[in-house]
Amino acid sequence: xxxxxxxxxxxxxxxxxxxxxxxxxxxxxxxxxxxxxxxxxxxxxxxxxxxxxxxxxxxxxxxxxxxxxxxxxxxxxxxxxxxxxxxxxxxxxxxxxxxxxxxxxxxxxxxxxxxxxxxxxxxxxxxxxxxxxxxxxxxxxxxxxxxxxxxxxxxxxxxxxxxxxxxxxxxxxxxxxxxxxxxxxxxxxxxxxxxxxxxxxxxxxxxxxxxxxxxxxxxxxxxxxxxxxxxxxxxxxxxxxxxxxxxxxxxxxxxxxxxxxxxxxxxxxxxxxxxxxxxxxxxxxxxxxxxxxxxxxxxxxxxxxxx
Amino acid sequence: xxxxxxxxxxxxxxxxxxxxxxxxxxxxxxxxxxxxxxxxxxxxxxxxxxxxxxxxxxxxxxxxxxxxxxxxxxxxxxxxxxxxxxxxxxxxxxxxxxxxxxxxxxxxxxxxxxxxxxxxxxxxxxxxxxxxxxxxxxxxxxxxxxxxxxxxxxxxxxxxxxxxxxxxxxxxxxxxxxxxxxxxxxxxxxxxxxxxxxxxxxxxxxxxxxxxxxxxxxxxxxxxxxxxxxxxxxxxxxxxxxxxxxxxxxxxxx
Ligand SMILES: Nc1ncnc2c1ncn2[C@@H]1O[C@H](COP(=O)(O)OP(=O)(O)O)[C@@H](O)[C@H]1O
Ligand SMILES: [Mg+2]
Numbered sequence: 001x002x003x004x005x006x007x008x009x010x011x012x013x014x015x016x017x018x019x020x021x022x023x024x025x026x027x028x029x030x031x032x033x034x035x036x037x038x039x040x041x042x043x044x045x046x047x048x049x050x051x052x053x054x055x056x057x058x059x060x061x062x063x064x065x066x067x068x069x070x071x072x073x074x075x076x077x078x079x080x081x082x083x084x085x086x087x088x089x090x091x092x093x094x095x096x097x098x099x100x101x102x103x104x105x106x107x108x109x110x111x112x113x114x115x116x117x118x119x120x121x122x123x124x125x126x127x128x129x130x131x132x133x134x135x136x137x138x139x140x141x142x143x144x145x146x147x148x149x150x151x152x153x154x155x156x157x158x159x160x161x162x163x164x165x166x167x168x169x170x171x172x173x174x175x176x177x178x179x180x181x182x183x184x185x186x187x188x189x190x191x192x193x194x195x196x197x198x199x200x201x202x203x204x205x206x207x208x209x210x211x212x213x214x215x216x217x218x219x220x221x222x223x224x225x226x227x228x229x230x231x232x233x234x235x236x237x238x239x240x241x242x243x244x245x246x247x248x249x250x251x252x253x254x255x256x257x258x259x260x261x262x263x264x265x266x267x268x269x270x271x272x273x274x275x276x277x278x279x280x281x282x283x284x285x286x287x288x289x290x291x292x293x294x295x296x297x298x299x300x301x302x303x304x305x306x307x
Numbered sequence: 308x309x310x311x312x313x314x315x316x317x318x319x320x321x322x323x324x325x326x327x328x329x330x331x332x333x334x335x336x337x338x339x340x341x342x343x344x345x346x347x348x349x350x351x352x353x354x355x356x357x358x359x360x361x362x363x364x365x366x367x368x369x370x371x372x373x374x375x376x377x378x379x380x381x382x383x384x385x386x387x388x389x390x391x392x393x394x395x396x397x398x399x400x401x402x403x404x405x406x407x408x409x410x411x412x413x414x415x416x417x418x419x420x421x422x423x424x425x426x427x428x429x430x431x432x433x434x435x436x437x438x439x440x441x442x443x444x445x446x447x448x449x450x451x452x453x454x455x456x457x458x459x460x461x462x463x464x465x466x467x468x469x470x471x472x473x474x475x476x477x478x479x480x481x482x483x484x485x486x487x488x489x490x491x492x493x494x495x496x497x498x499x500x501x502x503x504x505x506x507x508x509x510x511x512x513x514x515x516x517x518x519x520x521x522x523x524x525x526x527x528x529x530x531x532x533x534x535x536x537x538x539x540x541x542x543x544x545x546x547x548x549x550x551x552x553x554x555x556x557x558x559x560x561x
Contacts, residue, residue, distance in 0.1 A: 033396060158415055164406050167396045170361045171458075174385050175410040222442045224397045 010247060013133050013200075016145045017254070018240035020197050021209060023148040025235025026155050027193045028210035029217070029228045030186060033166040037214075039081070041207035042096040044194045046077025048107025048203045051128050052114050061124060063140035063199060067147075070195040077103055078187055104203070131202030131255030133243045144196045151189045155228070163224055200243070205255035209235060212262040219273025234269075238262035310337035310372075312466060312497040313358070318367030320350070320357045327353045329521050331367070335499065335514070340492045342502040342512035342528075346541050349519040351501045352388060355468045359385055371466060381410055384464035386455050388471055394444050400454045401439040404429055407458035429457040434483055449480035456484055467491060467498045474503060485511055508532055 031037050047070035054069025055061060077099045084095035114125055124135045136144070155162060164172040165182045173179050190210075197206040217230035242258030271278050313335040320328040327350040335341060343351050356362035358369045360376050371379040384407075404426040405418050412418050430439050433453040438446060446454065452472055459467060469488075473481050488511075491498050499516075502508060508515055508528065515532045517523040517540040524536045 033393070160409065160412075160417065161414060163398070164409060167398065167403075168387070168392045168406070170356075170387055170391065171385065171406065172409075173361060174359060174380060174383065175406075176380060177409075177414070218397070222397050223399070227397050 009138070010134075012138065012141045013136055013247075014240050014243055016136070016141045016148070017133055017200050017243040017258070018236045019145055019148040019152075020193075020200060021213075021235035021237070021239025021258070022232045023151040023193050023235070024197060024206070024209040024239075025213035025217075025231040025233070026152055026228055027189055028212075028214040028235065029224075029231050030155070030162060030166060031190060031210055032214040034186070037207075037211045038093065038096055039078075040190060040194060040210040042081065042100040043074040043077055043191060044198065044203045044206045045100040045107070046103035047071070047074040047191075047195055047198055048128065049073050049103055049110055051198065051203075052107055052110040052125060055125060056110070056114055056117075063136070063143050066128075066199075067143070067195040070198060071191050073103065074191045074194060075187070078191070107203070127202070127253075128198050129202050129204060130253035131198070131200050131205065131258070133200040133254040134247060136199060140199060144200070147192055147196045151193055152232075154185065154189055159225070159228075200239075200254055201258055202253065202255035205259050208259045208262060209238065212259070212266050213238065216262075216266040216269040216273075219269040219276050222275055234262065234265045238265060311335065312337035312339075312372060313499070314368075314370045314373075315358060316368050318354075318357060318369065319365040320353055320362060321365060322353075327520070328357065328364075331518075331522055333516065333522055333525050335497060337372075337497050338492065338495050339497055339514045340488060340512050341499045341514040341516055342508050343499060343516045343518055344502055344505065344508060344532075344537075344540065345518040345523075349540075351518055352470050354518060355385070355470055355499070355501065359383065359468060361385075379466075382465040384459040384462040384467045386459045386467070386469040386472055389448065389451055389455065389474070391470075394446075394451060396443065399440050399442055400430060400435060400446065400450075400457075401426055403443060403454050404457045404461055407461040410462065425461055426457070429461045430454070432460065433457045433487070449476035452476050453480060453483065456487060460487070465496055467496060469498070469500045471501045471503060473500075505537065 028037075028040070031040055050069035050071070050073025051066050052069075053073070054066050057069075058065050081092065081095045081099050084090050084098070085092045090098075111125055111129075124132065127135045161172075161177060161182070164175070165177060165179070165186075169179050169182075172182075193210065194206055197209060201209055213231040213234040214227065216234050217227045220230055221227050238258050238261040242261045243254050245261070246252040246254045246257040269277065272280075274280060311334045313333070315331055315333045318328060318331040319326065331354065343354070345351050353362055357364045358376075369376060371383065376383075401423065405422060407429075408418065408422045408425060412422055427436065427439060430436050433456055435450060435453050435457065438450060438454075443451065443454065456469075456472060459469070472484055476484070488498055488500065492513075500512070502511070509532055512528055514526065515528045516525045517531065517536055519540050519542075523540045524531050
């Protein structure tokens with residue numbers, strides 16, 4: 001069992017899900033402060049029909065082609081959400097709900113068709129639902145690895161630009177930053193992170209990898225820089241540990257284990273986090289109360305007004 | 308005739324089906340400190356945003372020292388309404404002020420110690436040096452406003468636009484901010500400030516722009532800020548101005 005973990009292909013897979021987790025944790029922080037955490041979920045589900053259509057057209061499973069299809073259909077979903085938001089009276093969350101369910105339903109329908117056609121059953125397309133990191137071949141791993149690194153690089157190199165873009169876009173615009181350009185870049189790296197993750201983590205759960213690490217990180221720090229670093233670490237840990245655990249059993253899906261590891265990190269942060277953790281909040285409250293209780297007896301002498 | 312710092316011609320702006328600004332024309336004297344006054348929803352914020360390309364105008368032209376916004380944006384400082392950003396964002400006061408220097412630092416480069424020092428000095432000037440490392444969500448409303456002002460100061464602009472910098476701040480902050488604005492004027496900068504308190508307009512500003520969808524009146528305060536013009540701007544409903552007790556604007560009693 002453990003020897004399986006040590007094989008070189010597995011090590012590559014582990015490394016790539018770790019880099020994926022780091023990228024997702026990083027981009028997740030941007031999504032969190034754009035108040036668009038749910039958007040990543042909608043886009044992930046919207047990617048599914050693109051994957052299946054790309055497979056049906058090509059007739060074989062090539063990750064690069066499949067994620068191109070996924071990107072196109074996720075972008076159509078994003079465009080549709082934006083269009084509904086800006087030109088109808090439907091609110092953005094409703095629009096995201098619509099895109100999520102419609103595209104996902106369409107994707108599942110197409111998947112059923114693809115599985116009936118010859119070779120479809122062996123395609124491993126089902127792994128795109130819950131994720132199957134072990135089903136990745138070396139070229140898949142490489143594609144994912146390189147794109148994830150690229151995403152991390154884009155956030156890292158323009159760190160102060162991302163910060164001002166998220167905190168105060170109108171000020172950023174006055175300072176000469178192109179908000180349209182940043183919006184485009186943001187959507188591009190968000191979609192990239194989602195689509196490279198769907199084979200390993202699956203369309204249903206990839207959003208969790210973007211949402212859970214940033215909120216966990218917020219329990220530890222008040223600085224954006226550290227929030228991003230911690231979120232990246234949590235994402236990376238969830239990616240590598242989740243994959244390792246799922247590799248212990250044969251045919252276990254990867255996505256659920258990644259999410260469970262991420263959730264454990266969240267619960268640890270919730271309890272022990274040094275900024276807003278439950279434990280520290282409780283201790284601080286207790287100390288303040290003690291200080292006041294020690295002084296309480298004297299309050300009678302200081303009462304003004306009616307004695 | 309003095310220099311014209313800002314010239315707006317024939318400006319229209321709307322939100323969806325509501326026209327918010329119609330046919331705004333104005334010329335602002337260089338080196339003046341102008342108060343923009345008008346009722347809620349008059350379009351004061353929209354006017355600032357339209358001039359700064361933050362809100363699309365339907366038609367019209369805006370020029371700063373005869374140049375379009377694109378060429379002058381480095382010379383323009385903008386202090387938005389405090390509520391326009393999310394103060395829960397994880398950063399500290401010094402960091403927010405440093406954002407004012409991003410245009411000078413250059414994109415993709417990191418702020419140096421020199422820039423941090425400059426930001427720190429601006430905070431000190433606003434009486435906020437003890438709060439430099441304080442999380443912005445843990446600052447009071449007045450302190451947040453001072454941070455915003457410090458950020459505009461480090462920009463070292465020629466023109467400043469401020470949206471209600473005195474809204475909801477205490478007396479000390481109001482005094483600190485007004486001292487700074489007058490200092491900017493002394494340095495020859497042109498400053499436009501959206502202001503909501505009619506009682507203090509005459510004391511604070513040398514020019515006033517009365518706005519309600521369009522420019523009602525604009526000029527030196529002592530000539531423009533008359534009861535008659537104010538009531539035209541506010542639609543004649545001025546009972547809330549404590550007229551009975553004493554004149555609202557003593558300096559313009561004629
Ligand atoms: N984002 C917006 N969407 C729709 N209408 C808006 C928006 N912002 C402002 N308005 C409307 O435009 C008008 C002018 O607003 P504003 O410029 O903020 O006024 P002021 O700053 O003078 O109080 C108001 O009637 C307001 O309801
Ligand atoms: Mg306003």
